[in-house]
Amino acid sequence: MNPEEIKAQIKEHMEVVGTDSKHVGIVDHLDGDRMKLTHHDSQASGKHHFLPLTAVMSIGEFVTLNMTAAEAEAQWVAE
Numbered sequence: 001m002n003p004e005e006i007k008a009q010i011k012e013h014m015e016v017v018g019t020d021s022k023h024v025g026i027v028d029h030l031d032g033d034r035m036k037l038t039h040h041d042s043q044a045s046g047k048h049h050f051l052p053l054t055a056v057m058s059i060g061e062f063v064t065l066n067m068t069a070a071e072a073e074a075q076w077v078a079e
Helices: 003-009 069-075
Strands: 015-017 023-031 034-037 049-052 056-059 063-065
Touching (some): 003 056, 023 069
Antiparallel strands (some): 015 023, 023 034
């Protein structure tokens, strides 16, 4: 998927999961070429986390990343 397709399909409040189908977070909004995850989610520890759009493998009912949930949490940027 190219970045423009990804940007057009990701909607606020979509669930983000890893390739292992485990919960990573909830989309707050897109910030340039990054997804900002809501800080209210149980995984977020009260902080916003960002993942690059290049981490998106597919979009359907969920935003599925091209890595496991644990790998995503190890790579996300907190702000």
